[in-house]
Amino acid sequence: WQKVYLMTYQRNIAKFWEWGRKIVCVGRNYVDHCAELKNPVPKSPLIFLKPTSSYVREGSAVKIPTGCSTLHHEVELGIVISKKGGDIQTDKAMDHVGGYVLALDMTARDWQDVAKSQGKPWSMAKGFDTACPVSDFIEKDKISDPHNIKLWLKVNNEMKQNGSTKDMIFNIPYLIHYVSTVMHLEEGDVILTGTPEGVGPVKSGDVMECGIESVISMKFPVQMKHY
């Protein structure tokens, strides 16, 4: 005879990286960043995916995947979804936001350039292990206006990216709306909202430090995956 306890398993939104199922990324969401990579300013959000296996947390290194010659940093504001929904209207969109996260959209730029020129998917260039460093979860009320925060990134103490989310082309409610009309959003999903100008390469031995001004910062060393 054995007693069985049925429990509902309560997932902790503050540890979304352990169980969240989707990372939706927005490309080219800042005019100056479009210009620096010689891309046109998009008429609708450019959407791609990272796998959740690419999450990495402070205390571990970002690893340059084998065969990648140009690994780029992109500092971004991430939105953590707390409520399931599809076809979410813009005026309800912020109800689906549970909080924020500081994130890096690490990009194997050489792989992405080949993919772009051959019409192939970006998934490997954006989805390798450690391609998505994330900070601690940021409570929603810690950021009163997510469209007016400063994002910065330094490599070896030198400022490389220093932008403001007020320069986003598509704002957060519109991004939530747009994505959810095609793929529904679930609790624990993350939307990375794009990077301001100043992206560039990092090499083994470099240290990246980035932050949201007055809110949070994080630091990651860069290593080769195999050496």
Place this chain on the structure above:
Amino acid sequence: WQKVYLMTYQRNIAKFWEWGRKIVCVGRNYVDHCAELKNPVPKSPLIFLKPTSSYVREGSAVKIPTGCSTLHHEVELGIVISKKGGDIQTDKAMDHVGGYVLALDMTARDWQDVAKSQGKPWSMAKGFDTACPVSDFIEKDKISDPHNIKLWLKVNNEMKQNGSTKDMIFNIPYLIHYVSTVMHLEEGDVILTGTPEGVGPVKSGDVMECGIESVISMKFPVQMKHY
């Protein structure tokens, strides 16, 4: 006074679609299918992602996303991963396979064609809601040789795809190895191994039926998402 029961939460591999975190897809893995879409035969596997929000089960319809004019069926053998691993060697790869699934890699072909021509990601074309119909979980021992099974698909009772996994370009151990050198695999992840020739459009009102000969079959009606 309240008694608290601490439990380890045992996830059921036979319901991977409820909690699995990654769908890794292989494109152009059958020579005849490369030819029909006028794509070159790849020298290494072409990898892309679907979000797990695209899973759909029998009893629901496949829905044509709003704005898609050409929705294509692609019948595929799916591999369900049961053991975490990165840099998995080919001779150990089958140890990471927990079972199989019959799947459809539904594709908004018009969206994909635009993405390919503009060097943009495939994520929306491959990742919309209902883009990944899956059968019941197939126990590993139900398929003695996964490289010699027949995959078929009918639209409105007319045979459209009728191929064999013996015609895969890259076999299952190699795919597991290749993917895991870039993104580690976790329990509940699925790899879709590509489609044989015969892909084509479905429209609202059509019924797709597909199967793995002597093992399993499934049926999905097609509807417009909004109408």
